[in-house]
Amino acid sequence: GKVTGSVTVAAGGALWISGGTIGGSLSSTGALGITLCSAKVTGAVTVTGTSGPVAMGGPGCTSDTLSGSVSITGNTGGTSFENNHVTGSLTISGNSGGLTVSGDTVTGSTTVTSNTGGVAFTTNTVSGSLTITNNTGGFTYSGNTIHGSVTNSGNS
Numbered sequence: 001g002k003v004t005g006s007v008t009v010a011a012g013g014a015l016w017i018s019g020g021t022i023g024g025s026l027s028s029t030g031a032l033g034i035t036l037c038s039a040k041v042t043g044a045v046t047v048t049g050t051s052g053p054v055a056m057g058g059p060g061c062t063s064d065t066l067s068g069s070v071s072i073t074g075n076t077g078g079t080s081f082e083n084n085h086v087t088g089s090l091t092i093s094g095n096s097g098g099l100t101v102s103g104d105t106v107t108g109s110t111t112v113t114s115n116t117g118g119v120a121f122t123t124n125t126v127s128g129s130l131t132i133t134n135n136t137g138g139f140t141y142s143g144n145t146i147h148g149s150v151t152n153s154g155n156s
Helices: none
Strands: 007-009 014-018 026-029 033-037 045-050 054-057 070-073 078-084 088-093 097-103 110-113 119-122 130-131 139-142 150-154
Touching: 007 014, 026 078
Parallel strands: 007 026, 014 033, 026 045, 033 054, 045 070, 054 078, 070 088, 078 097, 088 110, 097 119, 110 130, 119 139, 130 150
Antiparallel strands: none
């Protein structure tokens, strides 16, 4: 499907997009779950306070194309951000339940901070700076290509 404007997911709602397009921003606060698979979003993506899983890209999906900044914060059901193309900055912070960031291409800066439950940051390409700090519960960092400065500290 195709939506020509922005999409807002209300508290208690959920969103699953497979092969669809949002011609504006995507925002969610307090959702039960968010899944993007082979999706295209032409505005900013903001996902905050989701109690279930947040899955953007991953096995069985072609790349999501996210043409704006992406902010994934304060979610508690685990977060998977895999094989996405982001035009803009990427911020993933304060999430619990585990975090996988893998195979992504980000044209702006990337910040991954204060996530709990384990963090795997692997095989990503970041054109801007990378700040990856204070993540706990297990930490894997390998195979990344970073074109800007890197701050990687306090992860365990």
